[in-house]
Amino acid sequence: MAYSDKVIDHYNEPRNVGSFDKNDDAVGTGLVGAPECGDVMKLQIKVENDQIVDAKFKTFGCGSAIASSSLATEWVKGKSIDEAMSIQNTEIVEELSLPPVKIHCSVLAEDAIKAAISDYKSRNNSETAEG
Amino acid sequence: MSEVSSKSFSCEGCGAKLVSCLFCFDCSSLQSISEESDYFSALGISSEFDVDPDLLEEKFQHIASELHPDFYLNSTPQEKRLSERASTLLNQAYDTLKDPFKRADYLMSLKCKNVKWNDRVLPPTFLQEMFTLQEELDEMLENQDQQGLLKMREVLENRFQDLESGLLPSFRMLDSVEEPETVLEKLQMNLNAERYLRRLLDRIKIEETT
């Protein structure tokens, strides 16, 4: 099948590659891995007033994982953390028309968003012990 | 948990007890492939983790020299098809069982079909470590740091060794415990870690050859 230009773009020129200072309290960091293939992904969000204002990622993995995380960072920007929490890997699969072999790559992106949010929450809720 | 005893098969033609579920050496006939035909019975070895590599090799050679399509050029279309399928299965069995990590993975799913365990477990802080190693590797590749690459390769290879030697004791334990989940998770942890390390090693290897 033919892939949309937007998709090819996410692979060839991934957006938001890089990192924030992970000790910044406004930053949530999610570090996840796919045991299926040994790929690792770091996704970070920057939050102001419960709104995600910026996001960055770095992925050591396949093209689909890179595109998935690039797409994920684009999507979370401007969303509230609760909205971002509801992003599903199936939406990524659909947007990028990933074949079955590559579904776990989108799972990685979903997991990364969730991990970043929960990291942010844990460091900003003083009553929650550090995890 | 008690050990799943190795299945026994008999020939569809002459009824003799089979060494490999794929072929009868008594009446020289190919056997049909069923759900029951697992990798261990294909190679005619008992389903346990401790496999003697020499025996495995010997069995593979012995069985392959009967199944291979080269010997069925003038046979009926059914036999030809069967020989291709049986040879494919035998190749897969051999490739899986000769690698300790693949063998462990296969054996776990074979033995514990009905047990559920967390298949994504990793040692604590392992991911962070992998991420850091990947970043270091990036840097070494960029700077063409051959010394560093060589060193990292050695470190990785030693860690493979450690992971591998952890497998056999765990499998022994698996046979004796009532609740296998914790042991399975421990095994799974080794297998998962192996894949992350493999990923790093592959990157180094690709670099070495280009």
Added chain:
Amino acid sequence: MSETIIGIDLGTTNSLAALVNEDGPEIIGPPEDPCMIPSLLSRNGSRWLVGEEAREHLIASPANSVYSVKRLMGRGFEELEEEIRELPYQVEEAQRKLVKIRIGEESFTPQELSSVILSRIKQKAETHLEKPFEKAVITVPAYFDDAQRQATRDAGKIAGLDVVRIINEPTAAAIAYGLDEKKQGYVAVYDLGGGTFDISILELKGKLFKVVATHGDTRLGGDDIDRVLVNLFQKSLLEQYPDLDLEDPSCRQVLRKTAEEVKIALSSSIETEYTLELPDKGISHKRILTAEELNLLLEPLLKRTFESCSKALSDAGLKKSDIEEVVLVGGSTLVPAVRKGVEAFFGRAPHVAIDPYKVVAIGAAIQGHLLAGGRRDFLLLDVVPLALGIETLGGTFSKVITANTSLPAEESEVFTTHVDQQTSIEINIYQGERELVQDCRSLGQFKLRGIPPMKAGFPLVEVSFKVDSNGLLTVSAFEKRSGTEAQIEVIPSHGLTQMEIDAIMEASFEHAVDDFNRRQLIEFQQSAERVFKGIELNWKVAEEVLSENQRLSIRKQMDVVKQTMTTDDAQILKAELDNLGDLTRPLADSAMGRAVLEELQQQNP
């Protein structure tokens, strides 16, 4: 005796056939006329000149002559652009970006041209073996991808051959070598042929010949050595004649021919003098080249081969020191610089006992012998040379079967639909080792049809990729929820469809004549004509030395022969011709009938 399955080495520069007989494997034919021809073709009117007879035409009529067809097999027009520029014959783009070679008003696919070479080999072999056969094992470079293998198989089909197995050239060489030397352990086969380079590492263990890793470059070979020399000649010519048109086809052929001669000369001496003769331009350009200069020129080429060697070693998980023996294959390994390079790389002197030209055909014949049921003393286990997979997101390549998987192999992958009621899925299949499909070879597009209409994402279409013992891929699909077999339509990217092959075979005049009976019939008809002529010429003699009765029965038998000539059974004609021979023997025995004797001898050896 087991049936005849011959081994054919369809090479870039030479093609040859071998067979195992009671004395072991041998090139077919007597030493003075072996079944071995240069892979050259030339079109003369509507006839093909093949091999040696084409060689003379190469310079006289370069536009009608074709060499190195193997380089074009199973390849697309776009990827060949660079190579096409170097070729003196005309290569044009055909349907689906395939290539065709234009000769005068006609154009031919590389498959057809290779089939002409194969037909000639087949004819020669049949003449020597005195019987027809169809089955053959044909060798290909280990690094040939699926499209190139299919193309080779199709060429065989067009030539009227039943290609029972395609095996890799280095593997064939290893069989010949391994059985000969009874060696065990790891063997590296370094195969530098006319147009391709392959490295294969095999493990010889007991009866098993197991390929553990293979790597190569299908665009690197002796032709490139020639090309390096041609470039050198061009530079040197231009220095003296700045306005010379180097693109002129006859000039190109002269340079190429000289390059070949220089290469051969420098295989046995440390320097050689050569002359570039361009009579129509009044140029006779004399120069000297030393072996050392050649070595320097070849260094970059050799480096590429050693990169492949390192990759193969690493894939096999071996070190150079694990290799027990390095076997050299291919005419280009006769070049001393190549040998020295290999020795330096592997740190051991390579093995050259078996003629590097013949060893591949010999190995193929041995494999043919095994396939025919003639032996069981070894078993060859080959591997998938390049990963097979599908196009996924953004043009990335996702491997389904990895390189170096033992054959036969099978893997499956589950696909689903993206839209409700979707009944077909398209999958693009690629082969290669790189991350992006644009760097891999496209094998074709598979259209799965007949998927029962369901909600999007609901169908589970299991697509199986099978690679058989020939290294050829087949794909099948099965929808698991409904249990229906999906239909697959394959559109090969660089190959011919079955319909195209059928059309070629139908149109192929060469193929019609290729039928063994027909060829024999023609031969016997011609010798009958000769015999008749001889008898008429010597009828006066016959009246003197033969009785009336004898003469009468000769006449009668001549009529019988004439009648059988119009039927189409070559064997009956031969029998009647033999009878005629018996009747005319007294005539032939007389001194005066010598002319007849000679005619008859040609026919009745």
